[in-house]
Amino acid sequence: MHNLERALVELPQDLVTRDQDILSSYLTDFRRQYTGRTPALLRPRNTTDVQTIVRVCAKHGVAIVPQGGNTSYCAAATPSVDGNELLVSLERMGRLRDLDPGNLSVTVDAGMILVDLQRAADEAGLLLPLALGSQQSCRIGGNLSTNAGGIDVLRYGMTRELVLGLEAVLPDGSLYSELAPLRKNNSGYDVKQLFIGAEGTLGIITGVSLKLMRKPHQLVTAFLAIRDIGSLASILSAAQIQTGEAITSFEYISRTSLNLLFNAKKNLRYPLQQESEHYVILEATTVSPVLNFEECMSALLGELYEAGLIVDATIAASQQQRAALWYLRENIPEAEVHHGGSIKHDIAIRTSRVSDFVESASRLVQDRWPGAILSVYGHVGDGNVHFNIVEPRGVDKADFRRRVEEDISPEIYRLVFEMGGTFSAEYGIGRVKLGLLLRYGAEGKLDVMRRIKSSIDPQGLFNPGKVIP
Amino acid sequence: MHNLERALVELPQDLVTRDQDILSSYLTDFRRQYTGRTPALLRPRNTTDVQTIVRVCAKHGVAIVPQGGNTSYCAAATPSVDGNELLVSLERMGRLRDLDPGNLSVTVDAGMILVDLQRAADEAGLLLPLALGSQQSCRIGGNLSTNAGGIDVLRYGMTRELVLGLEAVLPDGSLYSELAPLRKNNSGYDVKQLFIGAEGTLGIITGVSLKLMRKPHQLVTAFLAIRDIGSLASILSAAQIQTGEAITSFEYISRTSLNLLFNAKKNLRYPLQQESEHYVILEATTVSPVLNFEECMSALLGELYEAGLIVDATIAASQQQRAALWYLRENIPEAEVHHGGSIKHDIAIRTSRVSDFVESASRLVQDRWPGAILSVYGHVGDGNVHFNIVEPRGVDKADFRRRVEEDISPEIYRLVFEMGGTFSAEYGIGRVKLGLLLRYGAEGKLDVMRRIKSSIDPQGLFNPGKVIP
Numbered sequence: 001m002h003n004l005e006r007a008l009v010e011l012p013q014d015l016v017t018r019d020q021d022i023l024s025s026y027l028t029d030f031r032r033q034y035t036g037r038t039p040a041l042l043r044p045r046n047t048t049d050v051q052t053i054v055r056v057c058a059k060h061g062v063a064i065v066p067q068g069g070n071t072s073y074c075a076a077a078t079p080s081v082d083g084n085e086l087l088v089s090l091e092r093m094g095r096l097r098d099l100d101p102g103n104l105s106v107t108v109d110a111g112m113i114l115v116d117l118q119r120a121a122d123e124a125g126l127l128l129p130l131a132l133g134s135q136q137s138c139r140i141g142g143n144l145s146t147n148a149g150g151i152d153v154l155r156y157g158m159t160r161e162l163v164l165g166l167e168a169v170l171p172d173g174s175l176y177s178e179l180a181p182l183r184k185n186n187s188g189y190d191v192k193q194l195f196i197g198a199e200g201t202l203g204i205i206t207g208v209s210l211k212l213m214r215k216p217h218q219l220v221t222a223f224l225a226i227r228d229i230g231s232l233a234s235i236l237s238a239a240q241i242q243t244g245e246a247i248t249s250f251e252y253i254s255r256t257s258l259n260l261l262f263n264a265k266k267n268l269r270y271p272l273q274q275e276s277e278h279y280v281i282l283e284a285t286t287v288s289p290v291l292n293f294e295e296c297m298s299a300l301l302g303e304l305y306e307a308g309l310i311v312d313a314t315i316a317a318s319q320q321q322r323a324a325l326w327y328l329r330e331n332i333p334e335a336e337v338h339h340g341g342s343i344k345h346d347i348a349i350r351t352s353r354v355s356d357f358v359e360s361a362s363r364l365v366q367d368r369w370p371g372a373i374l375s376v377y378g379h380v381g382d383g384n385v386h387f388n389i390v391e392p393r394g395v396d397k398a399d400f401r402r403r404v405e406e407d408i409s410p411e412i413y414r415l416v417f418e419m420g421g422t423f424s425a426e427y428g429i430g431r432v433k434l435g436l437l438l439r440y441g442a443e444g445k446l447d448v449m450r451r452i453k454s455s456i457d458p459q460g461l462f463n464p465g466k467v468i469p
Numbered sequence: 470m471h472n473l474e475r476a477l478v479e480l481p482q483d484l485v486t487r488d489q490d491i492l493s494s495y496l497t498d499f500r501r502q503y504t505g506r507t508p509a510l511l512r513p514r515n516t517t518d519v520q521t522i523v524r525v526c527a528k529h530g531v532a533i534v535p536q537g538g539n540t541s542y543c544a545a546a547t548p549s550v551d552g553n554e555l556l557v558s559l560e561r562m563g564r565l566r567d568l569d570p571g572n573l574s575v576t577v578d579a580g581m582i583l584v585d586l587q588r589a590a591d592e593a594g595l596l597l598p599l600a601l602g603s604q605q606s607c608r609i610g611g612n613l614s615t616n617a618g619g620i621d622v623l624r625y626g627m628t629r630e631l632v633l634g635l636e637a638v639l640p641d642g643s644l645y646s647e648l649a650p651l652r653k654n655n656s657g658y659d660v661k662q663l664f665i666g667a668e669g670t671l672g673i674i675t676g677v678s679l680k681l682m683r684k685p686h687q688l689v690t691a692f693l694a695i696r697d698i699g700s701l702a703s704i705l706s707a708a709q710i711q712t713g714e715a716i717t718s719f720e721y722i723s724r725t726s727l728n729l730l731f732n733a734k735k736n737l738r739y740p741l742q743q744e745s746e747h748y749v750i751l752e753a754t755t756v757s758p759v760l761n762f763e764e765c766m767s768a769l770l771g772e773l774y775e776a777g778l779i780v781d782a783t784i785a786a787s788q789q790q791r792a793a794l795w796y797l798r799e800n801i802p803e804a805e806v807h808h809g810g811s812i813k814h815d816i817a818i819r820t821s822r823v824s825d826f827v828e829s830a831s832r833l834v835q836d837r838w839p840g841a842i843l844s845v846y847g848h849v850g851d852g853n854v855h856f857n858i859v860e861p862r863g864v865d866k867a868d869f870r871r872r873v874e875e876d877i878s879p880e881i882y883r884l885v886f887e888m889g890g891t892f893s894a895e896y897g898i899g900r901v902k903l904g905l906l907l908r909y910g911a912e913g914k915l916d917v918m919r920r921i922k923s924s925i926d927p928q929g930l931f932n933p934g935k936v937i938p
Contacts, residue, residue: 101821161626174913177911182819184618184895188914188915189917189936191921193663197659198658202658214709217710245683246713286713287714290764291712352569382652420649421651424656425653437656443646444639445645445658448925452921456921
């Protein structure tokens with residue numbers, strides 16, 4: 001009998017699903033570029049179940065692919081086509097373990113869906129400051145495993161900075177558990193950091209303690225048509241100073257990205273009088289009921305007009321208007337898909353070099369492919385630019401992908417590298433960016449990663465073929 | 470010839486100091502509890518020198534103790550008494566490598582003294598939000614190695630949260646260098662996290678990139694006499710809401726701690742009319758010139774009086790008054806020394822349990838030693854309490870230490886553990902807290918720490934006997 005079959009027989013059968021009809025929905029990645037195979041899906045109900053599964057697999061040398069909501073942009077949760085890996089879904093583990101309003105913290109099972117966690121915080125009068133496009137289906141363990149970003153990073157940091165405690169099952173089935181929701185804890189190496197952003201290659205995160213925030217009492221959302229992309233840094237700086245660093249989001253949208261959206265959704269209303277090549281959506285929040293926030297924002301817009309940094313602007317006057325403005329940012333990825341899809345470059349550079357990068361990278365693309373459709377947008381307050389090349393209509397899909405991937409993407413990544421940036425700001429590595437990590441990973445980094453991997457997972461059983469080239 | 474001598478002969482002689490008169494000042498820890506020995510001090514001028522030193526030592530199997538400003542509270546930078554370890558001081562490595570105001574970042578050699586780094590930021594019109602009692606002598610590499618805390622953690626986080634990039638020499642002499650000052654970077658495991666808080670046991674930090682902040686435009690400092698310790702959480706919450714989460718420091722001072730200070734410094738003026746058993750020093754800052762911050766603070770104090778949470782309060786009206794208020798907090802450790810010294814417990818618990826802990830721990834001590842002098846103060850906004858037992862006058866020093874360490878400290882740490890707290894909030898482990906880590910370390914943590922240590926430092930040459938029991 002094959003090792004894999006031996007392990008499956010030994011496992012508690014109520015955790016095992018072999019029905020390939022059920023399985024199939026777990027086997028294709030979020031962006032539909034990879035489909036894997038597996039003889040069985042395992043669905044633990046609690047941490048002890050995870051330990052049981054991992055121990056049996058370790059004993060028989062069987063590899064495991066952990067999966068949360070299966071929303072990785074880098075196919076980090078998709079098994080290989082060999083069918084030699086078992087899939088472990090955390091979807092049954094969605095329990096709220098503890099919520100302490102006085103400590104501004106929450107502890108949950110890693111399989112909790114992000115919106116459920118947001119709702120639990122909301123019901124306690126608090127805020128979980130992590131919001132993502134995939135929040136209806138992604139799970140918090142996956143958010144930690146990819147160190148998810150999102151639109152609130154400018155104010156609250158990446159997912160890593162929200163984590164107070166963590167519980168994980170190691171590749172030998174042993175448990176690491178340090179869930180105490182403490183603000184300060186220098187009791188030895190900060191082991192939990194290892195599992196954050198490791199995409200399931202070092203352990204299966206089973207529990208997590210997170211910071212919560214007080215709910216904002218005031219919220220102001222503005223949409224700006226800006227003079228040129230070079231003013232981004234000055235606008236952000238002025239906004240931070242006027243509001244007392246209360247900016248939660250500062251998102252750039254290029255005219256091309258906006259046009260794609262208006263083409264895809266015919267009934268959309270353009271919110272301004274004037275047009276521009278560059279737009280910013282900016283949001284500020286405060287818990288204070290006394291600080292005069294409306295006044296701050298009016299003063300800010302006045303200052304920006306006067307300095308010639310913006311050509312037009314609007315402030316949302318209602319929740320509906322706010323939603324309409326955010327719609328313009330949040331639906332760009334879908335508009336790209338509607339147009340035929342895009343090849344994405346999720347890069348980050350110093351915030352002081354964002355406009356230089358966008359200008360140089362755009363020239364580089366136009367030189368190689370005059371008329372290419374460049375959808376550029378992103379969290380520029382963090383230096384994170386989504387620099388996407390959209391598939392033109394009427395070209396051969398495969399030919400487009402090949403041309404961009406062979407001739408253009410490598411040049412974009414080379415430029416990012418030369419400008420001291422990174423080829424993966426928030427998407428991670430998964431199986432998609434292994435080559436880029438080999439080429440552009442920081443000096444000595446891969447060596448340390450390999451040492452850690454082999455010390456924690458000497459058999460190489462956790463999510464093989466991901467993150468570590 | 471002894472291995473150690475072989476290594477010393479092979480090293481560039483201009484890096485080696487054997488003069489024991491010079492050496493002696495490096496061999497006793499900050500709190501004067503340990504004195505070690507070494508045949509030589511090595512003083513590299515740059516990262517290449519550090520690599521040279523480490524390679525030669527690795528070749529001959531010679532152990533190394535890295536040292537920054539030698540200000541560890543846990544004797545983490547003091548060599549053993551065996552004299553088998555070479556001391557590597559980073560004191561010659563104080564170069565500013567890069568300061569990018571547009572990116573709010575700075576990159577420096579790890580040997581830069583903290584005040585020099587604060588000054589460099591200040592001269593660029595920016596703020597490095599890390600302030601410590603030892604800032605005149607501690608060095609930034611040491612601050613990273615211990616993940617230093619301080620009085621601004623509430624607003625800006627521990628040192629870890631300020632780190633954008635890091636460069637370190639590994640125990641085999643190879644270099645890990647990921648200094649790019651990026652806000653977002655998910656390009657593989659976040660390797661730099663490993664070295665932060667590792668107290669020199671995994672690598673010698675040689676360079677660091679840090680976040681800078683905009684300088685505050687307004688700053689308000691208040692000193693409050695509070696009704697009872699149970700009101701701490703309500704007061705902090707009210708202050709955060711009124712100021713829009715602009716509180717940078719929220720420090721608790723017990724009356725006993727204040728009395729020690731007034732006994733030590735006879736000319737000090739008490740800043741309030743009313744007295745209390747419990748005090749808070751609170752500071753709020755904002756970069757905004759328009760938000761009416763004075764008004765916020767007055768409204769806050771009015772609210773706190775009305776709710777009966779405070780009995781008296783004062784707001785500093787000048788820089789001198791501010792300094793006088795901070796003097797009351799910053800000189801408590803010195804006042805403890807003046808009284809005869811203290812045995813410190815640097816613990817942290819959930820912020821929601823701070824007052825419960827202080828009350829239970831105080832009872833516990835009074836039961837075992839009626840009349841014991843308890844100096845309690847700390848960064849309670851982060852749940853970090855310095856719970857110190859001060860040496861009474863007229864007792865035998867050795868007897869006092871023995872009695873507290875054998876009969877009382879273990880009970881305090883047991884209480885902290887039972888309440889879900891930590892035995893080391895910001896001081897680290899060094900050689901002082903190895904036993905506590907063995908006893909109270911999180912489940913499975915020590916196992917992971919040992920695996921990491923042996924994968925990065927298989928010969929065990931970096932800072933042996935520290936952090937890893």
